[in-house]
Amino acid sequence: MINTPLNQKLRGLYAITDPELLPEETLVASVEQAILGGASIIQYRDKHATEVELIRRAESLASCCKTYQTPLIINDRIDICKRVNADGVHLGQEDNAVKAAREQLGSAAIIGATCHNSIDLAEQALTEGASYVAFGRFFNSHSKQHAPPADLSILKEAELRIRLPKVAIGGINLDNGQSVLEHGADMIAVIHALFASGNVSINDIAKKAAAFQTLFNH
Numbered sequence: 001m002i003n004t005p006l007n008q009k010l011r012g013l014y015a016i017t018d019p020e021l022l023p024e025e026t027l028v029a030s031v032e033q034a035i036l037g038g039a040s041i042i043q044y045r046d047k048h049a050t051e052v053e054l055i056r057r058a059e060s061l062a063s064c065c066k067t068y069q070t071p072l073i074i075n076d077r078i079d080i081c082k083r084v085n086a087d088g089v090h091l092g093q094e095d096n097a098v099k100a101a102r103e104q105l106g107s108a109a110i111i112g113a114t115c116h117n118s119i120d121l122a123e124q125a126l127t128e129g130a131s132y133v134a135f136g137r138f139f140n141s142h143s144k145q146h147a148p149p150a151d152l153s154i155l156k157e158a159e160l161r162i163r164l165p166k167v168a169i170g171g172i173n174l175d176n177g178q179s180v181l182e183h184g185a186d187m188i189a190v191i192h193a194l195f196a197s198g199n200v201s202i203n204d205i206a207k208k209a210a211a212f213q214t215l216f217n218h
C-alpha cells in the first residue's frame with residue numbers, strides 16, 4: 001500500500017462537489033460545512049468549468065481544506081492537482097492513468113481509481129500504485145445516471161483480494177448507506193444526498209454529513 005501520512009483518513013464520508021448543486025458563490029462555504037459535519041475527504045469534480053474557473057475554484061477549495069487538514073482530491077486532472085497543491089487525484093479508466101499520476105505526483109499523493117464492478121480493474125489499479133479503489137454505481141444516481149452499475153457483493157470480494165481502501169459510490173444516501181458499509185466499504189462517496197437543495201440552510205449540509213459519519217460508528 002502507498003504509505004501516505006494521510007492514509008488514516010481514507011475512511012468515512014467522501015464528499016464530492018457538483019457545479020450545478022454548488023455554484024461558485026456557495027462552493028467553499030458548502031464544503032466547509034461538509035467538513036465541519038465530519039466529512040473525511042473532499043473531491044472537487046467539475047465537468048463544465050473553464051480552465052480559469054477550474055483553477056480559481058480548486059485554489060479556494062485547497063485553501064479551505066488545508067485549514068481543516070482535510071485531504072482534497074481533484075477529479076480527472078493531474079495538472080490542476082499539481083497547480084493548486086492538492087492531495088491527490090481521482091481517475092477513471094484511461095490507459096495507465098494511475099501509473100502516470102503516481103509518477104507525476106509522487107509517493108505521498110492520494111490516487112483513486114474507478115473500478116466499476118471489476119476486481120480485475122482493482123488489481124490493475126493496485127499494481128499501478130493506486131491509494132484506493134472505487135466501486136459503483138450501486139444505486140440509481142441523480143448525478144451520473146448512466147454510470148455502469150455494480151453489485152454490492154463486489155465490495156466483499158475486494159475485501160478478500162485487494163489490500164486497498166474501498167470507496168463505494170452511486171446513489172448512496174442515509175437510508176442505504178449502512179448496507180453499503182456492511183458489505184465492506186471503507187468510504188462512501190456522495191454528491192446528491194449531501195449537497196442537493198433539500199438543504200434549507202447551509203448548516204443542513206453539516207447535519208447531513210454528521211449523519212453519514214455516524215454510520216461509521218456502528
Ligand SMILES: Cc1ncc(COP(=O)(O)OP(=O)(O)O)c(N)n1
Pocket residue numbers: 014016043045075076090091092093112113114134135144167169189
Ligand atoms: C470516489 C469516486 N469514485 C468514482 C468516480 C467516478 O470517476 P470516473 O469514472 O472517472 O467518472 P467521472 O467522475 O470523471 O465522471 C469519482 N469521480 N469519484
Ligand SMILES: Cc1ncsc1CCOP(=O)(O)O
Pocket residue numbers: 136137140141142143144147169170171172189190191192193
Ligand atoms: C461520479 C459517479 N460515478 C459513479 S456514480 C457517480 C455519481 C455519484 O453521485 P450521487 O451520490 O449523487 O449518486
Ligand SMILES: [Mg+2]
Pocket residue numbers: 075076090091092
Ligand atoms: Mg473521470
